[in-house]
Amino acid sequence: MFENLSDKLQRSFKHLRGQGTISDENIGEALQEIRLALLESDVNLTVVDELVSHIRAKAMGTQVTTALSPSEQIVKIVHDELVNLLGKDTAKFKTASQPPSVILMAGLQGSGKTTTSGKLGQWLKKSGHRPMLVSVDVYRPAARQQLAIVAKSIGANIYEGDLKGETANSDLVLRLAREARREAANFGCDILIVDTAGRNQIDSTLMDEMAQLKKLLNPSEILFVADAMTGQDAVKSAKSFHDLLALTGVVLTKMDGDARGGAALSIRHVTGAPIKFLGTGEKPDAFEAFHPDRIVSRIMGMGDIATLLERAEEKLDRGKAEQFAKKALSGDGFSLDDFRDQLRQIKKMGSMKSILKMLPSVGPFAGMAQAAENVDEKQFGRVESIINSMTNKERQDHEIISGSRRKRIARGSGTTVQDVNNLLRQYAQMRKMFKTMGGGGGIKAQQRMMSQMQGKQRFGR
Known part of the structure; x- marks a missing residue:
C-alpha cells in the first residue's frame, strides 16, 4: 500500500544529496516534494501542513547532527515525525477486570x-x-x-x-x-x-x-x-x-x-x-x-524485517528448516521432495509479493519491491504440480529425468516441457549454490552464484 509514497519520498530526498549543508533554499525544494508526495498519497491536508512544518523546524534547528549528511538528516527527521504522527508505541489492548x-x-x-x-x-x-x-x-x-x-x-x-x-x-x-x-x-x-x-x-x-x-x-x-x-x-x-x-x-x-x-x-x-x-x-x-x-x-x-521474522517464527517449522539447511549445505544436496517442502513452507508465510515488500528497498535488496509487482503467484502452484507429477525415484534423483520423462511430467502437470526444463535448471543451480556455500567455496564463488540467481523472482524466468 505504501509503495507509491515510499518512491515519492525517496525522490524528494535526492534534492539534498551532494549538498554540504541544509539551507533555506535546498530544504524548501525538498519539503515541497515531501508535501506533494504526502498529498498525492491522500494524506489529510491539515496533517500534511503540520508535518512539513515540524520537519522544517527540526531541519533548521539545533537538533540536527553534523555527523550526518543533509539527505540523511532529513530522512531521520521525516522518519521520527512519521512515528510521532502514528504514535510511538504499539497500542495496548484493554480487558475488563471482570470477564467477559x-x-x-x-x-x-x-x-x-x-x-x-x-x-x-x-x-x-x-x-x-x-x-x-x-x-x-x-x-x-x-x-x-x-x-x-x-x-x-x-x-x-x-x-x-x-x-x-x-x-x-x-x-x-x-x-x-x-x-x-x-x-x-x-x-x-x-x-x-x-x-x-x-x-x-x-x-x-x-x-x-x-x-x-x-x-x-x-x-x-x-x-x-x-x-x-x-x-x-x-x-x-x-x-x-x-x-x-x-x-x-x-x-x-x-x-x-x-x-x-x-x-x-x-x-x-x-x-x-x-x-x-x-x-x-x-x-x-x-x-x-x-x-x-x-x-x-x-x-x-x-522494509519490515521484524514482522517478517515474526511471521516466519509463527508459520515455519523450525525442525524442518534446520533439517533442510543441514541437508542443503552438505555434500549430498537436497532432493526435489525437499524443494517442494520448502515451497510449501514459504506459502504458509503469505504471498511472495507480500514477503518481498517487507524487505528493504536499499542495499542488496534494492529493487525487491518493484520485483514483487512482477511475481506470478500461480507459478508456485505450477511448480508444485510439476514435482507432484514425478515419481519418487525422479524426485530423489533429477538426473534420470530424460526427454521422454519430461514429456510425461509436463502432460501430468498440465504444463509444458519448457516449464519442466526451467524448473530442473533452477533446481540444479540452487543445489550448486548451496553446495558451494556449505563446502567453503569462498566468498567470490558464493557471490558469483548469487549473481546468477539475481533477478529470478519466479520460476520459468
Whole structure:
C-alpha cells in the first residue's frame, strides 16, 4: 500500500544529496516534494501542513547532527515525525477486570466489519483467550449467517439467539447483546466480540443504537473498522464515530490493496484514536497488530524485517528448516521432495509479493519491491504440480529425468516441457549454490552464484 509514497519520498530526498549543508533554499525544494508526495498519497491536508512544518523546524534547528549528511538528516527527521504522527508505541489492548471483556465493533457497511470480527477472534485465540462472537445486526439476516460461518471457520463460540417472529428494532438489538454477554459468562468465555449493524452512511438511528449498546455493555474496547481503500472518507467516518462513542482504537482493513495509504497517516491525528490492528488479506490469519515504527520503516523504504521474522517464527517449522539447511549445505544436496517442502513452507508465510515488500528497498535488496509487482503467484502452484507429477525415484534423483520423462511430467502437470526444463535448471543451480556455500567455496564463488540467481523472482524466468 505504501509503495507509491515510499518512491515519492525517496525522490524528494535526492534534492539534498551532494549538498554540504541544509539551507533555506535546498530544504524548501525538498519539503515541497515531501508535501506533494504526502498529498498525492491522500494524506489529510491539515496533517500534511503540520508535518512539513515540524520537519522544517527540526531541519533548521539545533537538533540536527553534523555527523550526518543533509539527505540523511532529513530522512531521520521525516522518519521520527512519521512515528510521532502514528504514535510511538504499539497500542495496548484493554480487558475488563471482570470477564467477559466486551469489544464493540463499529463501522460502515462494506468496511469488512464482520470478517474483521472473526480475524480478531482468531488473533485473541492465539493469545490464549476464549472469545465468543455475536452479531446484533438484526436487520440483515445474511450478516448474522456470515458471522456464524466465520466463527465456525476459526473454531470460536458464537451466540445466535432465537429471533424467530421478532421485530427488528433497537430493543431486539439490546436484548440480544444482553443475552450474549450472559451466555459468554456461562460458557467461561473471557471476551465477547459484538459485531454491530452497518449502514451505507452515518445516520442518527445507527448512532443512537451504538450509544445504547455502549451504555448497556460498558465495552473495554470500541474499535472502528475502516476500509483503507476509501482514503479520506474513512477518516471522516472515524471522526464521526469517535465524536459520539470515544473510540478506543481503529482497525484498517484491505491494507494489502493498492490504495495510497493516506488514511493510515491521517486517521490517528484527526480522530485521536490509535490504530490497533491491520487487515492484510482475506484469510483469518491475515491480521496483525499495528506497530507504528514498522509501518514507518515500510514507508521510508527500510522494509519490515521484524514482522517478517515474526511471521516466519509463527508459520515455519523450525525442525524442518534446520533439517533442510543441514541437508542443503552438505555434500549430498537436497532432493526435489525437499524443494517442494520448502515451497510449501514459504506459502504458509503469505504471498511472495507480500514477503518481498517487507524487505528493504536499499542495499542488496534494492529493487525487491518493484520485483514483487512482477511475481506470478500461480507459478508456485505450477511448480508444485510439476514435482507432484514425478515419481519418487525422479524426485530423489533429477538426473534420470530424460526427454521422454519430461514429456510425461509436463502432460501430468498440465504444463509444458519448457516449464519442466526451467524448473530442473533452477533446481540444479540452487543445489550448486548451496553446495558451494556449505563446502567453503569462498566468498567470490558464493557471490558469483548469487549473481546468477539475481533477478529470478519466479520460476520459468
